[in-house]
Amino acid sequence: MEKFFFFLYSLFSFLFYILALPFLVLLSFKTKYKESLPSRFFLWHNKPFKPDGIWFHSCSFGEAKAIKPLVDRLPKAQLRMSTTTQTGLQVIESYTSQSRYLPFEPWLFGWLKPQKALVVMEAEFWYLLFALAQKRGAKTLLINARMSDRSFPKYQKIGWFYRHIFKHIDEVYAQTEVDRARLESLGARNVSVTGNIKLSYLPAVTRKIEKPSGLVVCGASTHEGEEGVILEAFAALKKEQKDAVLLLVPRHPERFDKVAQMAETFALQHAFTAQRYSQNAVLRSDIVLIDVLGELVNMYAVSDIVILGGAFEPIGGHNAAEAAQFGCKIISGKHYFNQKDIFEAIEGIAIVEAGNLSKRLLQYGVLKPTRIKSKSDLTPILESLERVL
The missing domain is CATH 3.40.50.2000 (Glycogen Phosphorylase B;)
Structure with missing residues (x-):
């Protein structure tokens, strides 16, 4: 059953990519996407990572900053970092030169190299990302995982889909006990509660600014x-x-x-x-x-x-x-x-x-x-x- 789902999902992602090509070309001219979109959907200046590293994936600027306490404790030569946003890339490039935009899923078949671990922040549920990384030898972790009151009912409606994703996630680290229960109901295994990573590291002042005298x-x-x-x-x-x-x-x-x-x-x-x-x-x-x-x-x-x-x-x-x-x-x-x-x-x-x-x-x-x-x-x-x- 899992092999059949893997085949169907891969086929669907390829078809979706082909159908979306005209829109992707048009969007690539917008300032907001002029760097990220060509890299993600056309592999423009987006070489694969070196193999055998610890790969962190975070979506946004805030998430990319939040993982700093983790990456600071690991050998820099082992770090591989990916993101989906331009502001996120600006942050992860300060961690290592092995920083990339995450390619859209169909490209991962040729782009993804074997890594020691894949660590994904919060709610980046890309099926082929987890499945291919695990199949190629990576230990897969979902960290800072959460299920908000607003989003959980939506996840439940297609719970069958997330159960397929969680089959390829070895360990899950949730923000709260409520998140743990919700994640387990969707098929998550080996779930631990570690609190919110964004509270483990708070950015320090980089330079002193003269404070105005008023409020x-x-x-x-x-x-x-x-x-x-x-x-x-x-x-x-x-x-x-x-x-x-x-x-x-x-x-x-x-x-x-x-x-x-x-x-x-x-x-x-x-x-x-x-x-x-x-x-x-x-x-x-x-x-x-x-x-x-x-x-x-x-x-x-x-x-x-x-x-x-x-x-x-x-x-x-x-x-x-x-x-x-x-x-x-x-x-x-x-x-x-x-x-x-x-x-x-x-x-x-x-x-x-x-x-x-x-x-x-x-x-x-x-x-x-x-x-x-x-x-x-x-x-x-x-x-x-x-x-x-």
Whole structure:
């Protein structure tokens, strides 16, 4: 049965790839995909890894940063890193020159070389990735695994499919006991609970920034539809706190120009000053657009209040621990379903509806500084990997 499924899935992936080719060619001209898409779907400048290493796969910028405590404990010569996003690649390239975009599944038949282990972050359930890696000798691990309240019913509907995937995953390391139970119901074996890896390592300040004298508000990791809400809330605050400063940090770099235009227009309408940090790396305007990657933790270090994006729209939220390590007061929207366990590990986060953000920000005096209550244990994962070295 498993061989038959492997054949059918492989055939389907090849057919899907052929049918999608015209769309892939068109999408490859978009700025967001101009590097990742040709590499993933056409193997453009995407050579196979050297064999016999420890291969980590992470999807996004945040996940790529989160695995740093693991990769720092392993021999650099053994590291193989892959990702699916441009921002993710920028992170993993700092770990090793053996960093690549993960090819789309049909390409893996010729691209994938035997490795000692494959370590996949969170919810990257690529059937052929696990199946081929295992067939070619790799020990396969799924780490930081989670099943949110929102996504679990969807996984259950096609549980038969995930049971085939979990047949090729040797060990699973879940974030919580709830995640363990849900994963096991989908066929996961050898499941251990290690907590959230994103709490085991928090990025440190890379350089000291001069803090403005007034109240500093950071609109962090914002998405489409969130900057406008934050700007309006800041304008209300500014009426009471004349020296308040807003640091606006969009999540995705391809939106920097659009958000810059929005901020500049808003500033003109309210007689505020505005600047782009990439053009003047100081915090001397009412509104400062942080349009440089890798600066968010430095902004957290000088912020009094963090309005954490990704949760005022149904995105799923972002890692609040990075700001909580500095004791910042944090305000979040209600759509933090992908970060539920992290939020539960942090004391003091204020959850509000988008429409009530202005009112809550004006009450900043009663907000509590946040505190991280618990962290995670990477020891079982490291011990498992050390056994194959």
